[in-house]
């Protein structure tokens with residue numbers, strides 16, 4: 295007996311020493327040994343308060359060590375086990391609260407912090423932070439004004455996960471899609487989602503300057519990160535299993551959006567949690583669902599755009615592509631914020647432009663091949679017919695051969711009149727020839743010659759915005775035009791702010807939005 299007692303004492307001392315030295319893996323091993331022996335002894339002996347207490351502390355420390363290694367799932371199990379032994383153990387409550395906060399499970403974290411006395415300063419700090427984040431998660435009312443006004447200096451603001459009025463349904467575009475369940479106006483936030491994992495690389499110029507080796511290395515690191523995380527977290531494993539891996543899209547079941555809420559414990563009826571991670575399937579899933587920060591329909595919020603990142607965000611990966619997109623995204627740290635770039639009606643499918651929607655049909659077809667999609671949106675169908683017309687082909691060819699852009703715009707507008715193209719469809723073609731329009735409006739010479747014979751910039755920007763939603767290039771054109779009119783004065787027009795909300799979402803107050811507009815002009 296005494297021998298066993300001594301063995302336990304020694305094990306505990308060793309584990310504690312390793313824990314203090316922050317040797318997490320070794321201390322987990324030692325604590326595990328101690329916990330097993332301790333549990334066996336408790337089974338055999340009479341109720342022993344001292345032993346129960348030692349076991350509780352060991353479980354709490356192992357939880358802390360596991361959470362340092364981001365093994366949150368096992369860490370939470372340890373906390374729960376420790377709290378079964380002593381439901382008021384303050385160190386365990388604090389540890390559990392911090393883990394839940396990391397997992398964005400604000401209400402459960404609040405329960406832990408509230409169960410603590412709350413007298414100590416550190417606890418009240420967590421309590422306040424938790425309350426703020428819980429409210430943010432419920433309302434989705436982001437305010438990045440201070441950070442933006444300070445020129446993105448300081449820490450990236452802490453965001454909370456938020457799921458707005460959306461649901462997953464079968465999509466006519468492809469497989470499953472994300473739909474709004476009520477009417478919302480342009481700029482409204484629909485999702486705020488934290489990445490499962492992200493990998494970033496620092497680059498000097500654009501993505502094109504990142505060597506193939508560097509891109510490959512980045513992709514490999516990213517896969518490793520996801521693999522490691524998924525291996526530790528059964529819930530994430532279950533959720534990732536529900537994403538498409540790019541095959542048999544139409545046969546996939548439609549999961550409830552609630553499964554993706556951080557608070558949800560389970561992953562549905564058929565819990566495949568014990569299944570080991572299939573690397574081949576995982577790579578296929580990441581290939582089909584990962585997003586990069588440099589997409590045309592994305593804005594990256596931080597100082598200097600010298601980073602390039604790839605990440606996996608679960609719910610946003612259900613959003614399909616359209617050349618008439620109605621949503622954009624904003625990257626803030628590891629968070630992805632999805633907002634409406636147009637007014638949306640209840641039941642409408644949310645869509646991103648996976649590639650630049652401000653270019654012609656043939657270019658878009660080329661890019662969609664890289665994405666493994668075959669777009670059948672209204673715009674693609676309409677342009678498919680129009681581009682077969684000789685007159686339009688000639689304009690396209692003329693443009694490729696360096697024909698005067700003002701002339702191209704004039705010819706296109708004349709042909710559209712001749713063919714009696716409807717207002718909406720004029721927007722499709724103007725979006726496809728946007729490059730010619732924007733060059734023409736920027737060229738004094740072209741405007742002198744063609745200005746009176748082509749529609750005004752405002753008319754064209756309006757009709758193109760109607761097609762592609764808010765876009766930073768359209769916004770910039772409009773801003774420059776406004777500045778010209780006001781000869782350098784401050785732009786105050788409501789219209790500009792409306793468009794800015796379509797581009798950036800409702801994330802800042804008016805004053806900070808001016809900072810964003812200045813950045814947009816300077817781009």
Ligand SMILES: [Zn+2]
Pocket residue numbers: 616617618669670671672673674
């Ligand atoms: Zn299309």
